Amino acid sequence: MRLNCPYCGTRSVNEFVPLGSASPKRPTLAEPIERWIDYVYFRDNIAGEHDEYFYHAMGCRSWLIVTRNTVTHEIIGTKIAREVAA
Amino acid sequence: MTHESNRLPQGGQIDRRKRISFRFDRTNYTGYKGDTLASALIANGVKLVGRSFKYHRPRGILSAGAEEPNALVELRTGNRREPNLRATQVELYDGLEASSQNNWPSLKYDLLSLNQLAGPLLSAGFYYKTFMWPAKFWEKVYEPLIRRAAGLGRASGLPDPDIYEKATLHCDVLIVGAGAAGLAAALTAGRAGARVILVEQDHVLGGRLTDDLPTQHQSEGHTWLAAAQDELRAMPNVEIMSRTSVFSIYDQNAVVAIEKVADHCIEPAPFSPRQRMWRIYPQQVIVATGSIERPIAFANNDRPGVMLAGAVRTYLRRFGTKTGERIVVFASHDGAALTVEALHAAGVTVVAIVDPRENSSPAMIAAAEQAGASLFRDSAVIAAHGTADGVTAAEITTQGRTLTVQCDLIAMSGGWDPVIHLASFLGQKPKWNPEMQAFAAINLPKGMQVAGAAAGHFSSETAARSGADAASHALQALGMAGSQPAIPGWQGEPVQGSLYFVAPSRSGKSFVDFQNDVTVDDITLAQREGYTSVEHTKRYTTLGMATDQGKTANVVAAGLIAEIRGVPLAQGAVTTFRPPYTAVTIGTVAGRATGKHFRPTRYSPLHAWCVQMGAVFVEAGPWLRAQYYPQRAGESWFDAALREARQVRQSVGLCDVSTFGKIDVQGPDAARFLDFVYANTMSTLPVGKARYGVMLREDGFVLDDGTVSRLGADHFLVTTTTANAGRVMQHLEFCAQIHCPDYDFAMSSVSDQWAQIAIAGPHARDVLRTIVDDFDLSNEAFPFMGCATLSVCSGITARLFRISFSGELAYELAVPADFGCAVIEALAKAGQNYGILPYGTEALTMLRVEKGHPAGGELNGQTTARDLGLGKMMSSKKDFVGRVLAGRPALVDPARPILVGLKPCNADESFNAGSHLLERDAPKVIENDLGYITSTAFSHVFNHTLGLGLLQRGQERIGETIMAYDPVRSKAVLVEVCHPIFYDPENSKVKS
Incomplete structure (x- = not known):
């Protein structure tokens, strides 16, 4: 499998480290602990398009958000996580 | 020495000027360059080549290709011995040595063939039924027995002396298979200027083109083939990879192939790999993998001398060898008429053609007339008679009577099955296609097309046209255009047939899966016992397993199951296709990543000095670290470490601590960021000071510990443990990019840029003083937890940290990696008066345990800061990673x-x-x-x-x-x- 790193171009997936779903957003300190437990432990098991974090460990060291179809394995697109977070 | 009694005086694509000697089962034979081991054995009249997996039945060569279930051999000897190679794909080379498998004491007199008598015991599901009780017998009695009796070849059991490689290719159009379809596709795409890779498992191109063309079109076929090859080889944008088999395809059409670089040589050339694994990333894939002929199940259809009709043609035309003298053809498909025609043209007698179809066909009738063979319509071969040495007669049922025809070969054909493995590996279930009379690939992955016989275009001409068409489509998808090559109108290649899987039953075993000894009775029994799904039938009977994965068996079984259940084949199915298409050596999967190459060894910049000091090294992750420094031969690790630790406590020692992770963090928001990633506060750290820090994971457990040193207002240096250096860097990048995207700072790993030396012991200051350039080391000027940038040894840039892992007065001195050895030598020299000693990881452990510092055993991923007595370090004044969940009830x-x-x-x-x-x-x-x-x-x-x-x-x-x-x-x-x-x-x- 190959991923298109917006900085480095299309590279082998061997250069990347996956982390899992990019959907959960880190709660604030003011939010109840249940929100934090959701954030750290619970993930939806999505059939279809899914945003996932990938770290370009052997490239530019950017964290990417890769949209992947978990049914067809098609890579729909890649974004720079920092730009999405900002 | 036997002579090639079956070799025709002329013909074939073998090089008759190049005679080759080889050995099979310790007997010497000869063949020609261009032969396979199978064709050479056939030329020498060898019919018996192996014993079957379960019943040890004598077996001969069934096919001429990758589908071969019977003729599996062990090739080479000693540490190069390789089991289960298909003789039909082993290219003959001078000095080749092969032996048959699964027989004892010899191929001809195999005592274990007594298993046949125990046949009923070994029927479908025999594992589940027979060996269930008593349970404790399984491991000690049943399993060893079964393992000895049933089996394939033996691995060498020795280290492989050869090398294997991996490499990557990119192209516009990948064409798998260089038969008529693949060649036409390559010509079309190549002429348009596309980057083309044409992959062929065989060592010659052409596939079945010249095997299948009728005699009158042979020379035309050869001419076209030669011209196509010449043109393709002259194109700089076309890469032809022969001896290369595509064995799988993965997401995004990532194709994997094995190139047999040196399997056709007695051993690889120096520094050359035996095999090479290619990862190929094409824009477009054309699967032109051809088709495989379907056998027919009848009693004793596994006798040596029962062969696929198409293979008989291949041996005749490509290898110039006949497979028998008196031949019976048993076929429901007109392709066999080509075999009759070819045999007759070569002067071989076809005694009878047995056609189960009620009216046979014009092609078959014409072939029978031409060859002078009796044609039995609406008839069947119900049994092969003969011995381990081969078939002697065919028992035929025709119009209500049974007759026996003397013969030495039965050529059979139940039709042709497209090779759709590659088109199905990504999960698409093939579907029965009534026009094709075969399972066809559907729902192809994006960017893939199937062409030629693999797509049901069974004649050479239609195959070539479909290949050219597929290439035109591929070019269109690439935004390119090109013209198709001229394809001759090769007429007269009959492709009609009727479905016919199993002959009327008669006593004796009728095999569906030759490799696994699965019979018609086994499959029938499985249906009766409720294992009606084809996947269940497979698991219950072992149908379609082992090295051939049922290439000749699966469709026959599907047909048989449909017949038994009385449902149309359109509702039937074949089992899931799974890679690899043909067996792959473990060596190629490993590639160069063997032994020490599996993971690179990391050396500290001070390694050479540690070696000079006589260090014994220990592996710490990828690192080699000095474990202890024995002073005399035979000094134990314990004595040495104790001596080193004592010297640190009493005087002074030197330790290589370069392996710790070092991360440089700079920028206006660097302090704010460190406050977020550490449990304790770093922004309050004054310039010129270091602080111990603990990092948590977001779940509240400790991730790592280390020190943070503030070298300037906006400049920090973070250290990590050796083991977690990479993980921490990745974590910090995550925190920076996802949680703090607007913070103004940058960080970089500088672990490899600095050599770091611990100088520990009461005399540490005295030793260090002799090498620093104009720097006040006094306790007042540079107290505990101080840090500074300075220079040492007359001008070498250095960083000094007054931190201590040992619990003594200690410093850690960092210098640019290339100066490491020079500086530690200077320190060692300066410390001579104090009896300075290098100390290793064992002494380090003794010192840190005495001091109660946590390390790997304590930072084990299951401990909290509180567990380690560091609870008070957790700030309550700021948000930091892990803060909230570290406070959950279970963790406090x-x-x-x-x-x-x-x-x-x-x-x-x-x-x-x-x-x-x-x-x-x-x-x-x-x-x-x-x-x-x-x-x-x-x-x-x-x-x-x-x-x-x-x-x-x-x-x-x-x-x-x-x-x-x-x-x-x-x-x-x-x-x-x-x-x-x-x-x-x-x-x-x-x-x-």
Whole structure:
């Protein structure tokens, strides 16, 4: 499998480290602990398009958000996580 | 020496000027360059080539290609012996040595063929039925018995002397298979200027083109083939990869192929690999993998001398060898008429054509007339007669009577099945196509097309046209255009047939799966017992398993199952296609990543100096670290480490600490960022100071520890443990990019840029003073936890940190990696007056356990800052990673085991890390577990073993006696619970 790193171009997936779903957003300190437990432990098991974090460990060291179809394995697109977070 | 009695005086694509000698089962034979082992054995009249998997039945060569289920051999000898190679794909080379498999004591007199008599015992599901009871017999009796009796070849059991490689290719159009379709596709795409890769498993191109064209079109076929090859080879944008088999395809059409670089040589050329694995990333894939002929099930259809009709043609035309003298053709497909025609043209007698179809066909009738063979319509071969040496007669049922025809070969054909493995590996279930009379690939992945016989275009002409069309489509998808090559109108290649899977039954085994000895009866039994799904039938009978994966068996079985269940084949299915298409050596999967190449070794910049000092090294992750430095031959690690630790406590020592991770963090928001990633506060750290820090994971457990040094207002240096360096860097990048995207700072790993040396001991300052350039080392000017940039040894840039892992007055000096050895040599020289010694990781452990510093055993991913006695470090004034979940009830439970020190009540006794902690008199069961020991070391200061451990309510229990129990060594020792800092609890030494 190959991923298109917006900085480095299309590279082998061997250069990347996956982390899992990019959907959960880190709660604030003011939010109840249940929100934090959701954030750290619970993930939806999505059939279809899914945003996932990938770290370009052997490239530019950017964290990417890769949209992947978990049914067809098609890579729909890649974004720079920092730009999405900002 | 036997002679090639079956070799025709002329013909074939073998090089008759190049004679080759080879050995099979210790007998010498000859063949020609261009032969396969199978064709050479056939030329020499060898019919019996192996024994079957389960019944040890004599077997001959069935096919001429990758589908071969019977003719599996062990190739080569010694450490190059390779089992289960298909003789039909082994290219003959001078000096080749092969032997048959699964026979004892010899191929001809195989005693284990008695298994045949036990046939009923070995029917479908025999594993489940026969060997169930008594259960304990399985491991000791049944399994070894079955393993000896049933089996394939033997691996060499020795290290492989050859090398294997991996490489990557990119192209516009990948064409798999260089038959008529593949060649036409390559010509079309190549002429348009596309980057084309044409992959062919065989060592010659052409596929079945010249095997299948009628005699009158042979020379035309050869001419076209030669011209196509010449043109393709002249195109710089076309790469032809022969001896290369595509064995799988993955997401995004990532194709994997094995190139047999040197399998056709007695051994690889020096420095050349035996095989090479290619990862190919094409834009477009054209699967032109051809088709495989379907056998027919009849009694004893596995006798040597029963062969696929198309293979008979291949041996005749490509290898110039006949497969028999008197041949019976049994076929429901007109393709066999080509075999009759070819045999007749070569002067071989076809005695009878047996056609199960009611009216046969014009093609078959014409072939029979031309060859002078009797044609039996609406008839069937119901049994092969003969011995292990081969077929002697065919038993035919025709119009209600049975007759026996003497023959030495039965050529059979039940039709052709497209090779759709590659088109199905990504999960698409093939569907029965009534026009094709075969399972066809549907729902192809994006960018893939199937062409030629693989797409049901069975004649050479239609195959070539479909290949050219597929290439035109591929070019269109690429935004290119091109013209198709001229394809001759090769007429007269009949492709009609009727479905016919199983002949009327008669006593004797009718095989569906030759390799796994699965018979019509087995499949029938499986249906009767309820295993009606084809996947269940497979698991119950072993149909379609092992090295051929049922290439000749699966569709026959599907047809048989449909017949038994009385449903149309359109509702039938074949089992899931899974890679690899043909077997792949483990060597190619490993590639160069063997032995020490599996993971690169990391060397400290001070490695050369450590070697010079006589260090013994230990692997720490990828690193080699100096473990201890024996001073004389035979000095044990323990004696050496004790001596080193003593020297640090009493005078001074040097330790290579370069392997710790180092991360440079700079920018206006660097301090703010470090406050977020560390549990304690870093923004309050003054310039010129270092601070110990603990990082948590978001789930509240400790990730890593280390020091943060503030080298400037906006400049920090972070250290990590050796083991976690990469993980911490990745974590910090995550925090920076996702949680703090607008913070203005940058960071970079500088682990490899700096060599770092610990100088520890009461005389550390005295030694260091001699090499620093104009720097005040006094306690007042540079106190404990100070840090500074300075220069040493007359101008070498350096960073100095007054931090201590050993608990003594200590410094860590970092210098650019290339200066590391020079600087440590200068320090060693300066320390001679103090008896300075290098110390390794063993002494380091002794010193840090005495001092109660947590390390790998304590930072094990299951401990919290509180567990390690660092709870007070967690700031309550800021958000930081892990803060909220570190406060959840389970992690602040006072009953959680926390860090304590342990010492033996009897100083002569010792204990091991991993021992469990129990009340002193408690029964040694897991319910009484109170914690465990994480680290131990012998202390020269106290002259007994010390330990660190995690103990429930440990803090309240200091001074109490409990038991350390090591269940592995069955050793129980009474220990006293202590404060974890044994040595200098006031910390006066480090501040001196």
